[in-house]
Amino acid sequence: MRGRRFIYLGLCASVGAALWISGGCSAVSPSPPAPGADGGGGATRATTAETGAGGSPASTSSGDDFGKGGAPVDEFDEPDKDGDGFTVEEGDCNDADTNVNPGAIEVAITEPDDAGVVPEPADEDCDGEIDNVLPTCDRNIAPADFDAIHGAHAVDLCAKASPGDRKWGVLSAEYVRGDGSPAEPTPAVGVLDSFGPNVHAQGGTRMLVLSTGRARIAHWPGACNTSSCTNYGPGEAPPGFPQDNPDCPPSSTINDDIGLELVIRTPTNATGYEFAFKFYTFEYPEFICYHFNDQFLALATPAPPGSLNGNLSFDSLGKPVSVNIGFFDVCEGCDLGPDELEGTGFGLWDDAGATRWLRTQAPVTGGEELKLRFMIFDTGDDALDSTALVDGFKWVANGGTVAVGTAPVEDPR
Helix, strand or coil: CCCCCCCCCCCCCCCCCCCCCCCCCCCCCCCCCCCCCCCCCEEECCCCEEECCCCCCCCCCCCCCCCCCCCCCCCCCCCCCCCCCCCCCCCCCCCCCCCCCCCCCCCCCCCCCCCCCCCCCCCCCCCCCCCCCCCCCCCCCCCCCCCHHHHHHHCCCCCECCCCCCCCEEEEEEEECCCCCECCCCCCEEEECECCCCCECCCCCCEEEEECCCCCCCCCCCCCCCCCCCCCCEECCCCCCCCCCCCCCCCCCEEEEEEEEEEEECCCCCCEEEEEEEEEECCCCCCCCCCCCCEEEEEEECCCCCCECCECCECCCCCEECCCCCCEEECCCCCCCCHHHCCCCCCCCCCCEEECCEEEEEECCCCCEEEEEEEEEEECCCCCCEEEEEEEEEEECCCCCCCCEEEECCCCC
């Protein structure tokens, strides 16, 4: 292990307090690849957030020892000495460091440790290169694209994995309804490079857009061009949702539900992850605290400590992402004013408002499978649409403890 390899970034937040603030807005991306090229998911570093590599498939070496029915191992042969699940024969290039193996993500540390020394770069994923950064993968995706793996690319999850390998990356991607059934293609999904002239992608060149109406810019082909459009009609919410808000109890019925569901094998050296999102709705200001306020969810399975029925995104009072969330401050007379509504359609055909860019973080167990679903739905009726932007997914792989929390992005792009 090289020096004090991992440092605590201060990303932790106590549940319900959302004390942490994102240290940056986006990945600094190299030149984009040709269409179809793959990158890797981002990893949070000491001062930068860049794209990492996915690792390499394992060999068939068993590494059996006493107690597993195998023959005695030579006294000089100690398979998987660091206990990270990879032996030297399986590609572990540093069997004395649990954070270095073919299933890890590259981490570029640029901040000095407690002794004032910047650790020497390491080859965490054992691909033979040090601190190598793969390009992002969301360039040249069409706005109306309904391929779910491209939706994963749009949020900056690029590395792919398969059941037969041991790499980290996306195992599967699907657009789903609230009950988990497949969603038919509709304009409820979009992949955009901006949302109006003042709202830009927070990672790579594009972001995922999910809407109870139309995930399009005003006057584009397929745009709603009014405050209410419908796609799927009545739906069935995931168990425990719509999320309760004691001050403004929601209806139990939902409509026009749409989500991107990803199954991801996490990097072995990851302790958490984060993503950015932004929520718009026509329910502002007339229908604040009504029973039909729409919601955006980020559901994780297994549900980490501090989540609410698996939901990761809510404010310090536990209010779900809706018109009632404490971060709702983009509108006429709000702290951030109406500029981020311009050109989006929100505020054009009726009054509307939005949150600022927010960033959610959550803990994860490295090397395990994570199911993550980004979802939006109308609550109580199918009128007055809402839209969510999702982008800038990054792994937290610098050590330390990560807690569930949501806070404003300090300096968005």
